[in-house]
Structures are given as C-alpha cells and as structure tokens.
Amino acid sequence: MAKKMVTGNPAIWIDPPGAAMYCPGCQHPVVHRVIADVIEEMGIDGEVICMLGVGCHAFVQVAWNIDMLSCAHGRALDSGTALKRLKPEAIVFTVQGDGDCIAIGAGAFVAAMTRAEKITTIMYNNTNYGTTGGQLAPTTLLGQKTTTTPRGRDASVxxxxAHTAELAATFRGTVYSARGSVHTPANYQRTKKYIKTAFxxxxDGAGYSFVEVLVACPPNWHLPPVECLDRIENELIVEFPLGEFKNEDKII
Ligand code: SF4
Structure with a gap:
C-alpha cells in the first residue's frame, strides 16, 4: 500500500542547508519551523517581513524564503519600526535572541513597547550568548556556568x-505577551498558537506583541541534547514559567 504523506515542509522552508547551520540538538531550527508553519497556515508569506538581530537565530536567513533584513546588533526593533511606518500594510516581525533583545537591544525593546509599535517580536531564550562562545546573558540562571561566570552566576555580583515576557506585559503598548517552549510536542503546539496569536x-492593528521561546543550547550548556530537554523542564521553566502574560484586543 502506498504511504500517505501526513506532513511536509512549509513552502517558505529551504532545507537544506538552513537547519544544517546549527549545532546538534540546537532548538533554534525547531522554532524557525514553528514560525514557518504559522506563516503558511495564516497564508501571510507574501506579507511578512522579518527583521533579524545578531546571533544564532539570524542563520534563519538561509532557512526561509521570505523578505528579511539583517539589522545591527540590538536594533531590529528600531529598523522594524521604520519599516512598519513606511509600509503599514506589511506584517513586520523581529527574530531576536535574548542577548540581542533584552541586553544590547533593551533600549530599542523598551522604546518600541512605549511607542506601542504594531510589530511582533519572537525572542529565542537559550540563557547565554551562544554565538560568541557562551557568555553570561541577562537570562542566565543563578548558578549557571558560562565562560564569563565560570563559578556560576552569583546574584550578589x-x-x-531577566523575565522578558513578564516585563513586556507591563507596557500599555503591549497587547500580547507569552512564553513557550518546544521541548515536548504539546509545548511545540502551544508555542505555535502563541505565535499565531501574536501575528x-x-x-488587527491592536499593538505590540511578543513571544519568548525557551530553547536548548547543548554545547554551551555542556549537556547532551536529550539532557537539555530535562533541563528545560526542571530548571528553565521553574525560573521562566510558560503561558500567556497578557492578551488584550486593544491597548487599555
Ligand atoms: S551555539 Fe547554541 S544557540 Fe548557537 S547554534 Fe549552537 S546550540 Fe544553537
């Protein structure tokens, strides 16, 4: 009996070499896939424009066949603001790492929410600066060893x-903020729903929308990929709970 294909790649997915850029067990490509699925299901591939930050997430430029712009480190939201104002009919979203969004890009992040920009951010949180060798990031867990905290993050130093999704929810200009993960099939589906809602x-022209996604970084966590999934479940989610922190239809 002929096998029936029950799934396939979304039309915007270029594979290979897109996913091949990443370390084994990296979950960045998994989130790339979630976003690509959402774009396909919503039928918005001709309308989206992605603003890329700097970091491992930016390798998505060889995984998706959509309009994209590579921005200066931490400035994806500034560039996205300009683009959305010039082209308000476009669906503009930024893809950023935790370092790009809440460290070097924190000013742009706060400013975009303050101005209630009608754009969307998807922030990949792997609790370190992966691309540059695993340094401390604002999201690094207490006690986590990084190349700049070899004895573990010490709160006194x-x-x-930083709890980015919770912070985003405190801004009036933010209408939607959520945190998901992709470490189990159920969480993959939940994160997909969050990203769809954010778009x-x-x-709908409601305001700024934000989704943070917890992702594994095996080499900088010094763990095999499967143990990274346990770490997300037992350590990351304890510090960074999953769920929706704000969901409004308009700015209130
Ligand atoms: S360093 Fe970490 S985030 Fe970057 S590609 Fe490797 S596993 Fe992924």
Missing part, C-alpha cells in the same frame, strides 16, 4: 535572571 494582534 551578576544579579538575577493576529498585529494584523
């Missing part, structure tokens, strides 16, 4: 992990 808020 380096402070506490829909922009399409």
């Amino acid at each position: 380096e402070g506490y992990p 829909q808020k922009q399409i």
